[in-house]
Amino acid sequence: MALPRFHDFIFVAIATLWLNLSFSSLVYAQETGIATFYTPPYQPSSCYGFEDQGVMIAAASDAIYNNGAACGQMYQVTCLSGTNLGTPMPCLDGSVVVKIVDHCPPGSCRGTIDLSQEAFASIADPASGVINVSFQQV
Numbered sequence: 001m002a003l004p005r006f007h008d009f010i011f012v013a014i015a016t017l018w019l020n021l022s023f024s025s026l027v028y029a030q031e032t033g034i035a036t037f038y039t040p041p042y043q044p045s046s047c048y049g050f051e052d053q054g055v056m057i058a059a060a061s062d063a064i065y066n067n068g069a070a071c072g073q074m075y076q077v078t079c080l081s082g083t084n085l086g087t088p089m090p091c092l093d094g095s096v097v098v099k100i101v102d103h104c105p106p107g108s109c110r111g112t113i114d115l116s117q118e119a120f121a122s123i124a125d126p127a128s129g130v131i132n133v134s135f136q137q138v
Contacts, residue, residue: 030136033063033112035077036129037120045102047071056122059102059114070100073137077113079123080132090128097138 042057043050047068058077060070075098079091096119104114113135117126124131 030134031112032080032132032134034083034110035079035113035115035120035124035131035133035135036109036111037115037117037126039117042101042116047101047103053099053101055116055118056096056098057101057116058098058119059104059109060100061104061109061112061114062106063112064100065103068103073100074098075100075113075135076138077115077119077123077133077135080134082124082128083130083132084128090125090131092123092125094123096122 038059042055043052045051045053045057045059048071058075064070064075076095077098078095082090096115098113098115098119102114104111111130113133120126120131123133
């Protein structure tokens with residue numbers, strides 16, 4: 001019986017790594033939605049009470065919140081376009097990573113994700129108020 005050759009082991013290792021990386025990218029699929037922003041004070045929050053979580057934070061609508069399971073999860077948010085005629089090109093280059101710290105319940109939430117004022121301003125002109133975004137958990 002012949003022993004497997006070293007390059008066979010390398011091939012299997014690389015193939016396994018490639019499959020793992022391919023499937024892991026499917027876990028956190030990119031979605032689209034609407035982003036708004038809220039202003040300080042940022043405490044208390046549904047997830048952390050009066051514990052300060054910084055300013056790169058967000059409140060999640062029911063579409064993301066999942067009865068609190070989203071608390072502490074990080075999301076990368078990218079501005080795609082404006083939603084009104086007032087500011088047709090509000091987007092800045094790049095994206096922002098925010099931590100979900102709060103719940104934005106139906107009736108008070110105008111978007112899918114409600115960013116802190118600072119997080120919103122890092123990807124779009126705050127004068128626009130509401131933007132189309134892509135987002136994914138990271």
